[in-house]
Amino acid sequence: DKDGSVGDSVHYKITGIDPGAGIMTATENAIKDYKLDDWQLVTGSSAAMTAALKKAYDKKEPIIITGWNPHWMFAKYDLKYLKDPKGVYGEAEEIHTIARKGLKDDHPTAYKVLSQFKWSEDDMGAVMLDIQEGTKPEEAAEKWVKNNNEKVAEWTKGAEKVNGENIKLAYVAWDSEIASTNVIGKVLEDLGYKVTLTQVEAGPMWTAIADGSADASLAAWLPLTHKTYAEKFKGKYEDIGTSMTGVKIGLTIPKYMDIDSIEDLK
């Protein structure tokens, strides 16, 4: 008898994001591994998910979403991850910078900056929150770059200015990657590049790096989140840097819900 259960209260739905996201694959695996047979992962987008979260949160209604850190939602709302005793969502996840083959020879300055790019959850959080509060991504990036000269100087150390060469960065419309891609786009622009930011789905993003139609992406989450993509394109891209460590994905709920573990969804 499941009347009055958590499942009942959310209609056995987990509110997800774009289908290509690694967290969606991980959640399908969680549904299998934890035997959540009645449950359904609903596809959408990051924006639709955070809108659903806001709507539920404002009314103190239950909701289960696919969440990740860094993300502004943890600053804005009191949320918690559901415990994952089976480790379906992985452990020490990192954000990597991936580049097309040949980037180092073709654009040594961009390659250098991209491989030296490294920042903290707080850094990214500041940009994300600014965007969330209505600032245009490119303006939020410009502001952050202006206010963080020292950090930017570390990324651009040894990088020589260029003269209008084109660089194409591919990214997915995840709040975290909108922030990082705009910031690095601005830094490369300041060094003299003409930068194009191309927003695509996760699969096409990896494909673009592998076939060389984009130069780099700051949106590779490894070792687990994008494992399928990394394996599929093995040998066809270069992993050139780790921009952040200690990131995380998992099922996320408001703290006012009184469950603690994915096991509690059964």
Ligand code: PBE
């Ligand atoms: N995310 C944000 C992505 C990687 C960055 C966790 C939504 C994903 O699941 O693929």
